[in-house]
Amino acid sequence: MNDLGGVTATFNQSSIRTNVTESCNPVDASARLFLMIIYSLVFLVGLLLNGFTLKVYFCGSQQQQTSSCVIIYLKNLVAADFLLSLCLLIKITNYASDSFQVRLVYCNFGASTFYLNMYASILFMGYIAANRYLKIIHPLGTHFLQTVRAAHIISTGTWGFLLATTSAYILVSLLTRKVPDSLPNKMRCDDLHSSQLHLLYKIIHTCSVIIFLAVLVSLVFFYRSISRRLSEAQERQPASSGSKKLAKSRRNMLVLVSVFCVCFVPYHLVRLPYAFRSRWWCSWDRVFYYVKELTIMVSVLNVCLDPLIYFIFSKAFRSQLRLRRVFSSAQATANATGAERRSSDGRISGIRIHSMTTRHIGVL
Numbered sequence: 001m002n003d004l005g006g007v008t009a010t011f012n013q014s015s016i017r018t019n020v021t022e023s024c025n026p027v028d029a030s031a032r033l034f035l036m037i038i039y040s041l042v043f044l045v046g047l048l049l050n051g052f053t054l055k056v057y058f059c060g061s062q063q064q065q066t067s068s069c070v071i072i073y074l075k076n077l078v079a080a081d082f083l084l085s086l087c088l089l090i091k092i093t094n095y096a097s098d099s100f101q102v103r104l105v106y107c108n109f110g111a112s113t114f115y116l117n118m119y120a121s122i123l124f125m126g127y128i129a130a131n132r133y134l135k136i137i138h139p140l141g142t143h144f145l146q147t148v149r150a151a152h153i154i155s156t157g158t159w160g161f162l163l164a165t166t167s168a169y170i171l172v173s174l175l176t177r178k179v180p181d182s183l184p185n186k187m188r189c190d191d192l193h194s195s196q197l198h199l200l201y202k203i204i205h206t207c208s209v210i211i212f213l214a215v216l217v218s219l220v221f222f223y224r225s226i227s228r229r230l231s232e233a234q235e236r237q238p239a240s241s242g243s244k245k246l247a248k249s250r251r252n253m254l255v256l257v258s259v260f261c262v263c264f265v266p267y268h269l270v271r272l273p274y275a276f277r278s279r280w281w282c283s284w285d286r287v288f289y290y291v292k293e294l295t296i297m298v299s300v301l302n303v304c305l306d307p308l309i310y311f312i313f314s315k316a317f318r319s320q321l322r323l324r325r326v327f328s329s330a331q332a333t334a335n336a337t338g339a340e341r342r343s344s345d346g347r348i349s350g351i352r353i354h355s356m357t358t359r360h361i362g363v364l
Helices: 002-023 029-059 069-096 100-137 148-175 195-236 241-275 282-299 302-313 315-363
Strands: none
Touching (some): 029 069, 029 282, 069 100, 100 148, 100 241, 100 302, 195 241, 241 282, 241 302
């Protein structure tokens, strides 16, 4: 009788644990289909835009233009956005498939590389803003941070730091992975976390939010400083060339800050609460999960909006686009002229043939 009671208690505890697991894994089919469609659209648009930008930067005439720090940061930004677009394929596959192996690949590698490229985009946007700010403070370019060497060192150090952090996370994940007793179709990556990985997960999330806040505060500071300098210049000489340059710099900085805030602020408002949420908050888990997924969806829109930053911050990029447009127009004009010439030659030949035929008939 006691044995039967123990078995019953064990069964009840197992049933409760199963029910809790199901209620804390709220991923229904309609939400997955919606996220798959949105991510597929962002993937296609982002891949096309950033693929074209990569071609312009690395295969066009701009390949030789490495004397500018902002070009170096823009090249790294477009590389991060292109890789982020590719990472969306793994995310889409994860939503489309119920395979545990697919989920395992996504949790161990896909999600890690996705966030690596997201924070690479965040940091390089901050570097671009800092470079434009230094250009106003030190217009002669005498500061060390305005040199090409510094830009290469900062870019290499950024990728090295992000790769080291991601590699550490993947290594701990593989070595301490927790294999559950059952493999539910709707399992999330959190269910595979060991205690060691969960601690590292919280540490990385905290550091990531600190990095984001540092970049956000810097962007706001740069924008306010440029606005203040513009006001002072307009009070002294409203129509001077310096005032016009400052107004353009403020406009460009406003675009950068706007794209940054729209894409990344919502996600980081949710990220820390989600990472540190209690396992007992199953009633809130559904809300946290869907809000997190929606904010991630908004954050990946930066791969579609960043080409606007390339356009306004790079004069060489704009000139390259104009050259392509002029070349296309010239080629179209040449084709039209050739077609018209061939048509004219055809008409002349026809007239000659008709005239010769007429004369021949007259002779007969």
